[in-house]
Amino acid sequence: MQKNNRFSIVIVTKDSSNILPRLLMSIEGLSDDIVVCDTGSTDNTIQIASKFNVNVHSILWEGYGESKNKAIQYAKYDWILSMDSDEKLDDTLYHELKNWSPDKTPAIYHIRWKNFIGNRWIKNTGGWKGRLFNKKLTQWDKAIIHEEVSRPSDVKIIRLKGFIEHYTHKDFKHLFNKYLNSAMITAEKQYEMGKRSSRGKILIKPIAAFFSSYIFRLGFQNGFHGLLYAIAGSYYSFMKYTRLLELNRKNNLS
Secondary structure, eight states: OOOTTOOEEEEEESSOTTTHHHHHHHTTTSOSOEEEEESOOSSSHHHHHHTSSOEEEEOOOOOHHHHHHHHHTTOSSSEEEEEETTEEEOHHHHHHHHTOOOOSSOEEEEEEEEEEETTEEETTOOOEEEEEEETTTOOBOOOSSSOOBOOOTTOEEEEEEEEEEEEEESSHHHHHHHHHHHHHHHHHHHHHTTOOOOHHHHHHHHHHHHHIIIIITOGGGGHHHHHHHHHHHHHHHHHHHHHHHHHHHHTTOO
16 A cells, blocks of 8 residues: 655656766665656666666657656656756755655645756755645646746645755856757747847846846855856856847847
8 A cells, every 4th residue: 555655756867877876876765666767868878777776768858848747657656756867865855855744735845956066066056946746736837948847826835854956067168058058948938938039138137147146146155156157147148038039030029
């Protein structure tokens, strides 16, 4: 009989052979149902995953939201802890989840994360994300990128202790390249939603992004790394609004 505190851990991955073991070791012992859905790796990600006590499946890539929704259908339990391959749990969160049981009222559990560049934690850059949820109650939205767990109006948010450590950037070169790709995808998404850009936004939005990261979110406390991180955020904003304006003009929307 299923205990009421059981949950599946679901991971969507691609070409993650060098980072997946870090995640799988950090969640060892938390669940008897760990699902890894590979979206077309060309390295030995599947072989690496198979060395652990996990269930491996291959799925088509349909954007982050759709792919994650497809992946959770392989889960044995209704409660899902969603993780990305470039993440791991810290000890506090591990013990929080080890002793977790669902609230009596409908809820989505949010977890705070820490961003790392290499092995350096960039303080004050994380936030809260819905990561533990009941798939019969809600799922991921259909966003191609920057996906979120949809929140029905009658569902409350509960925050868990501890952090997800997010090792998304190997170095600043990787950071800027990833931000460029993300900016292009986001601009396309916003264009499809009817959003518009302008010369003013191209000028003002990157400046606002820099000051938000470096000053208001205390990025200066990270020293030179904080400065570069703020510049990267400004670069992302500049490229996103520039690409969006280009799309607007091609279709005479601006």
